[in-house]
């Protein structure tokens with residue numbers, strides 16, 4: 508038996524006897540029910556939606572059964588099983604009731620089993636209808652879920668196709684750059700190769716093949732040392748390669764085996780993720796330059812040697828030209844140059860200087876008595892003495908014959924005169940080898956009234972003449988009166 512308790516029945520009947528019979532039957536079989544006595548009340552009750560079965564009389568006050576059926580079927584009221592109860596028995600009436608929306612038809616007077624059978628059928632139908640509705644609800648929920656899933660799927664598909672497009676683009680760009688890389692790599696006019704993280708050569712360009720005489724198919728898969736030799740790639744250079752493989756580039760390192768010279772550079776190669784996957788190495792052959800440099804260096808050394816020899820020769824020549832051959836002190840020409848130099852300095856800075864001319868007393872007689880070699884000895888001895896007694900800034904020169912000249916730089920006449928006296932004493936103090944040697948000295952200062960070298964020399968010479976005339980072995984300074992005396 509279908510669970511009667513889960514169904515709620517509305518009975519719409521105005522006939523008392525029929526009502527009594529219905530009540531008895533329903534109660535007997537445990538059906539829950541409500542009772543109304545006219546069509547209007549039935550319509551109102553049905554709108555509550557709580558009844559799943561309606562047993563309605565055909566003829567009722569307010570609204571007849573078929574009319575009630577139609578209204579219910581046209582309304583939003585959930586499905587209910589409608590049994591029309593009537594004394595009408597014609598097929599046309601039954602059809603009319605079915606058309607109006609009734610599900611079944613029960614003739615009055617009805618038997619209890621007929622009603623129960625119809626109620627059971629109705630219950631089944633209601634239940635099925637309810638299940639159908641639930642299934643429908645679930646289905647529509649699933650449909651909604653499906654629609655949502657579909658939306659998500661559509662979006663994912665769109666995203667996927669965008670991603671795919673990007674991937675295609677990226678792949679195309681990667682192909683282009685790979686092509687460019689290999690064109691560039693192959694076209695490089697210098698030996699180039701790549702090394703993988705395993706230390707093996709992966710690419711080996713034509714220039715490398717030509718330079719090292721190993722074609723690419725024999726080079727790939729071998730180590731750098733194996734290909735270039737351990738003399739060219741010693742442990743230190745191998746460490747540079749290892750450094751490039753751990754991300755540190757090296758540039759223009761000197762790689763050579765004593766015969767071949769290269770400038771080697773290595774740069775790490777990175778994956779898209781930034782990981783170092785290998786290194787690219789290039790070797791610039793500089794053997795010809797190195798050999799040329801070595802040759803040039805040798806030539807430069809030869810030139811330098813020659814230059815140094817020339818310098819020594821020049822120095823000797825220069826000293827030969829500027830020094831007096833006998834005494835080794837500056838000669839007359841050098842004296843003239845120094846004098847011209849001091850005049851130039853005077854004209855620019857008014858720095859005073861004096862000239863002393865000196866003569867070995869009675870030198871002719873000395874030569875006559877002891878010979879020229881002895882005379883030469885005397886001259887050398889006097890020159891050395893004068894040179895040893897002057898200040899560092901003074902210049903002693905052989906003026907000619909037994910005459911010497913001294914230039915006193917930065918000295919006024921008085922100072923020069925005192926210095927001359929020192930010279931005279933130094934010569935006088937020489938130990939007499941043959942006989943006592945003395946000198947006479949004449950000093951003159953260069954000033955505005957002198958103006959040129961000849962005049963200074965003339966004045967010093969005049970003073971020297973005065974010193975001789977005054978008895979020799981003395982210093983005489985120039986003064987204007989000496990000119991008058993000389994003229995007299």
Ligand SMILES: [Mg+2]
Nearest residue numbers: 522564566567
């Ligand atoms: Mg009636």
